Amino acid sequence: MTVRLYDTKAQVLRDFVPLDPSNVTVYVCGPTVQSGPHIGHVRAALAFDLLxxxxxxxxxxxxxxxxxxxxDDKVLANATDAEPWWAxxxxxxxxxxxxYAAIGILAPTYEPRATASITQMQELITELLERGHAYAADGDVYFDVRSWAAYGELTRQSPDAMESAADADPRGKRDPRDFALWKGAKDGEPESAIWASPWGAGRPGWHxxxxxxxxxxxxxxxxIHGxxxxxxxxxxxxxxxxxxxxxxAFARYWVHNGLVTVDGQKMSKSLGNFTLASDVLDARDPMVVRYALAAAHYRSNLDISDRAFDEAAAALERISTFGQRVLRAAGADPLATVPGEIPAEFASAMDDDLGVPQALAVLHETVRAGNAAIDGHDLDAAITAxxxxxxxLGILGLDASEPAVATGSTDMALDALVQTMIAQRSQARADKDWAGADRIRDAIAAAGITLEDTPAGTHWSINA
Structure with missing residues (x-):
């Protein structure tokens, strides 16, 4: 068994060898929450859920x-007097x-907010200053691009060919490509968005x-960094x-997903060509959305359309129909005693840079063979298939059985959402953000859900 991943930095497929084979570690850049998610955000999160x-x-x-x-600048810009930036x-x-929860994306092990790690950011900035790779100027702190000879190694660019960094006021910059580590406070910014630092009041840069x-x-x-x-x-x-x-040493492998496009152009809020995730999920079954977004290889760009969702719905219907045929023919639940095996061809596809399209082909070939076995009155072969x-389907986070498309995905979505909020509450308590922890607890309680904290973790149940 060898998992291979395309490493964007090396620009080759590499055998994946984790630092600790008993605990793979993955960091994925999450959303900037200035507005709601579009379908491109959901596709990105799904790519790493599958991985x-x-x-x-x-x-x-x-x-x-x-x-x-x-x-972030955009969060501050979208805030109003009635709804401050943090709300x-x-x-x-x-x-x-x-x-994310609606299509069965698992809650992360940890989901830290940037505002809960200001101290750690300041510590890292201090280290860069001490090593001579950053400098303070007029309340800002910048990374000195020219001080680091390897700058540009990921995208294989020369600093001279790069555009100027536009992530901060250029006051005090030694080089227009230097980027902000700490951004000094500006007039008009809310006090709640300003933190004290050795270089003056302000807030961290994005990077x-x-x-x-x-x-x-x-x-x-x-x-892995994704x-x-x-x-x-x-x-x-x-x-x-x-x-x-x-x-x-930082990340050992760099994995990047392709974008969702509209008529060949990147879907983006700045371009105004985005489709809100909520609109898609209101119109389509969540498992249909998951299938459609997973059907293309994660590194390819995906031009999403009604046709893609229709094809996904038809594919899930074929799988569901096969399952119903087996259940009728067997007269009982054929999964009650023996778990199924993953076909070697499916595993090989997934091992090869997460080849979901090829894995789906194996799945549908297994469905075809199972239907043929039913037609030939070979019930044992049909049950095995x-x-x-x-x-x-379990590996892919899909469930096309009936009635599980309606209830199973809903239960999974609810559990994923509650588990996300439990993790956020735990993180708030670890950061001694008691007000934030109480706010999350109250939101969960208002939804009619009870939390039980035990030595083995936090469990939830719906109030009777």
Whole structure:
């Protein structure tokens, strides 16, 4: 068994060898929560959900971290007098969580907010200053691009060919390509968005957030760093530079998912060509959405359309119809005693850079063979095929059986959402953010859900 992944930095397929085979570590850049998710955000999260599920199948344990950028220029710009930036960020964060949960994306092991790691960001900035790779100027702190010879290694660019960094006021910059580590407070910004620092009051730059949070939750070296192709530059390029300049080994593999496009153009809020995830989920069954978004290889761009969703619905219907035929022919639940086996061809496809399209082809070939077995009155072969189909669907996070499309996905979505909020509450308590922990607890209680804290963890139940 050898899992191979395309490493964007090396630009080749590499055998995946985790630092600790009993605990694979993954950090994925999560959303900036200035507004609700579009379908491209959901596709990105799904790509790494599929990767996480397969790594868990192969290695057992995966520590999966996905951050939330809850302080940012765009968050501040979208805030109003009636809804301050932190309230907007939390409301939008819940919208992302709902969309992810609806299609069965597992809650991360940890989901830290940027605002809960300001101390760790300041510590990392201090290290860069001490090592001579950053400088303070007029209340800002910048990374000195020219001080780090390896800058540009991810995207294989020369600094001279790069555009100027436009992530901060250029006051005090030595080089227009230098990027902000700390942004000094400006007139008109709310006091709640300003933190004290050795360099003056302000807030962190975007790029330093992920370097600090990945170090905090996974250590100075971890297995996989993931994100969308659009994050390679400048975000991931800057992450690599500041983390390695601070002495961290950082990510051993870089994995990037393709984008959702509209008429060949990247789906983006800035271009105004996006489709809200909520609109799609209102119109389509969540498992149909999951299937449609997973059907293309994760590294390819996906031009989403009604036709893609219709084809996904038809594919799930074929799988569901086969399951119903087996249940009728067997006269009982054929899965009650013996779990199904993953076909070798399915495993080989998934091992080869998460080849979901090829894995789906194996799944549908198994359905075809199972239907042929029923037609030929070979019930044992049909049951064996059905067990394998269910096992493959489990790996892919799909359930096309009836009536599980209606109830199973709903239960899974509710559990994923509540588990996300439990993890957020635990993180708030760990950060001594008691008000935040109470706010999350109250929101859960208002939904009619009871939490029970035990030595083995927190469990939830719906109030009778």
């Amino acid at each position: 996480r599920r397969w790594l868990a199948h192969r290695f057992g344990r995966v520590t999966f971290v996905r951050n939330v950028t809850d302080i 907007l960020a939390y409301r939008m964060e819940l919208e992302f969580s709902r969309a 330093i957030e992920c370097s600090a949070m990945s170090r905090r939750y996974l250590g100075p070296e971890f297995d 994100g969308g192709l659009d994050l390679r530059f400048p975000h991931h390029e800057n992450e690599i530079a500041q983390s390695t300049a601070a002495g961290d 059905h067990r394998s189909v269910v096992a493959m």
